[in-house]
Amino acid sequence: MEEPITQIPEDDWADQDLLTRDLAGSLLDEEIEAERERLARLDRGEGGDDIVMSREDMERRLAAMIAVRDRVRGEGRPAPLRGLPE
DSSP, rough: OOOOOOOSOOOOHHHHHHHHHHHHHHHHHHHHHHHHHHHHHHHOOOOOOOOOSSHHHHHHHHHHHHHHHHTTOOOOOOOOOOOOOO
């Protein structure tokens, strides 16, 4: 027989968010570094199967990831991204 699930009156998402923000920041750090490396390879004239976007799109993606990481870590309000509402 299954145990009944007791519903608490408040959401506990705040605690979960705090636990996942560090992980999200770490994952973004890794992807930001990888995107910077792809851009550096592109600048050196090297290719790779993992370079599938234009330079402009890669730069836009990098800026977006940095903005999200800064927001996740609470490091102030990031600068608005071109073409995206604030």
